[in-house]
Amino acid sequence: ASSRSQPCSTSFPQHSQQLKHVARLAPAPCRWNSGLPVNIGVLFVPQQEAWVVERMGKFHRILEPGLNFLIPFLDRIRYVQSLKEIVINVPEQSTVTLDNVTLQIDGVLYLRVMDPYKASYGVEDPEYAVTQLAQTTMRSEIGKLSLDRVFRERESLNASIVDAINQASDCWGIRCLRYEIKDIHVPPRVKESMQMQVEAERRKRATVLESEGTRESAINVAEGQKQAQILASEAEKAEQINKAAGREANAMLVKARAKAEAIQLLAAALAQQHGNAAASLSVAEQYVNAFSKIAKDSNTVLLPANTGDVTNMVAQALGIYTTLTKPQAVKTQDEMPSAHEGSHSPATEMLKAEQGSSS
Numbered sequence: 001a002s003s004r005s006q007p008c009s010t011s012f013p014q015h016s017q018q019l020k021h022v023a024r025l026a027p028a029p030c031r032w033n034s035g036l037p038v039n040i041g042v043l044f045v046p047q048q049e050a051w052v053v054e055r056m057g058k059f060h061r062i063l064e065p066g067l068n069f070l071i072p073f074l075d076r077i078r079y080v081q082s083l084k085e086i087v088i089n090v091p092e093q094s095t096v097t098l099d100n101v102t103l104q105i106d107g108v109l110y111l112r113v114m115d116p117y118k119a120s121y122g123v124e125d126p127e128y129a130v131t132q133l134a135q136t137t138m139r140s141e142i143g144k145l146s147l148d149r150v151f152r153e154r155e156s157l158n159a160s161i162v163d164a165i166n167q168a169s170d171c172w173g174i175r176c177l178r179y180e181i182k183d184i185h186v187p188p189r190v191k192e193s194m195q196m197q198v199e200a201e202r203r204k205r206a207t208v209l210e211s212e213g214t215r216e217s218a219i220n221v222a223e224g225q226k227q228a229q230i231l232a233s234e235a236e237k238a239e240q241i242n243k244a245a246g247r248e249a250n251a252m253l254v255k256a257r258a259k260a261e262a263i264q265l266l267a268a269a270l271a272q273q274h275g276n277a278a279a280s281l282s283v284a285e286q287y288v289n290a291f292s293k294i295a296k297d298s299n300t301v302l303l304p305a306n307t308g309d310v311t312n313m314v315a316q317a318l319g320i321y322t323t324l325t326k327p328q329a330v331k332t333q334d335e336m337p338s339a340h341e342g343s344h345s346p347a348t349e350m351l352k353a354e355q356g357s358s359s
Contacts, residue, residue: 036077036078036080037051037077037080038077039070039071039072039073039075039076039077040072041069041070041071041072042067042068042069043063043067043068043069043070043077044066044067044068045063045064045065045066045068046065047065048065048082048083048084049065049080049081049082049083050062050063050064050080050081050083050113050116051063051068051077051079051080051081052077052078052079052080052081052116052117052120053070053075053076053077053078054075054076054078055071055074055075055076056074059117059121060075062116062117063077078120079116079119079120081113081116081119081120082113083112083113083116084112085110085111085112085177086110086111086112086113086127087108087109087110087111088108088109088110088111088127088130088131089106089107089108089109090106090107090108090109090131090134090135090138090179091106091131091135092104092105092106092183092185093105093106093135093138093139095138095139095142095143096139096142096143097142097143097145097146097147097150098143098144098145098146099146099147101147101186101187101190102187103142103147103150103184103185103186104183104184104185105138105142105181105183105184105185106181106182106183107134107138107161107179107180107181107182108179108180108182109130109131109134109165109176109179110176110177110178110179110180111126111127111130111174111175111176111177112174112175112177113126113173113174114173114174114175115173116173117173118171118172118173118174119172119173119174120173122171122172122173123172126169126172126173126174129169129172130165130169130172130174130176133164133165133168133169134161134165134176134179137160137161137164137165138157138161138181141157141160141161142157145157147186147190150184151184154181157181158178158179158180158181161179162176162177162178162179165179287316
């Protein structure tokens with residue numbers, strides 16, 4: 001029964017012109033002219049099929065799968081509708097995109113009969129009608145898109161075609177489940193241009209990536225040099241600080257020790273006999289030498305009021321020394337005669353001798 005109920009219009013997309021001619025000549029729909037079951041009174045309807053029965057030329061009922069009884073000669077099986085999902089190849093057609101590029105597109109249409117009554121009496125050839133609707137809708141939708149968007153928006157394009165078919169085929173008792181574009185053929189020259197565009201885009205990306213790599217490399221090198229200089233300067237600074245701390249500390253310690261030893265030696269020498277006289281002589285010599293260097297380093301000179309009285313100058317120097325060594329000056333005050341009394345100490349005699357020689 002299933003082999004006999006196969007419609008003759010399943011090959012219609014490949015022979016549309018022949019089927020149109022046959023449909024115009026035949027009094028009944030072409031797809032039901034052959035293969036219809038014969039009413040013998042007792043019929044077995046296969047699963048997923050619906051047999052439309054007419055009684056005396058008027059719709060009577062739809063036979064369900066299983067055992068059914070009909071009245072011979074009065075009841076006639078007029079249509080056999082398959083309730084399975086039907087796959088229809090949409091023929092290749094020429095379409096024009098928004099940017100005036102001619103494309104050759106074909107597709108696949110998936111249908112299912114939802115209402116056998118509407119599918120039998122609502123339209124003469126449901127499959128042919130749906131196929132033509134799919135082609136016109138495809139041309140209309142592709143005309144709204146540019147060539148690049150046609151390749152990117154195939155999903156939305158399929159969904160738009162399905163919605164358009166379902167809106168029109170609701171009264172036909174057929175529902176479009178999905179539509180898929182199989183192949184999109186582009187003209188050879190446009191294909192070559194697209195290939196050149198792809199190659200140019202690839203070269204552009206390679207150039208951009210190479211430039212970004214060069215920039216990142218230069219930045220990394222500069223950052224490395226900066227960090228190296230910072231670390232080197234910090235290391236040098238730490239080294240100088242360590243060296244300065246060590247050297248200066250050692251130098252200060254050595255100077256302090258040498259000064260301490262010199263002070264100890266000086267104190268020991270002053271403690272000996274005639275040590276104060278020797279110290280007085282040394283102070284006087286330094287005082288006189290200091291005056292001899294006046295006006296050598298600067299043009300500004302500060303002189304005491306009695307510069308001609310060398311003895312008084314020496315006495316002032318000795319007075320400074322005596323003030324600094326006050327404890328020892330108390331002990332030696334009786335031994336050293338005053339400079340105003342005209343005493344002739346060894347130190348004053350030596351100073352006068354030097355003064356006479358210099359004059």
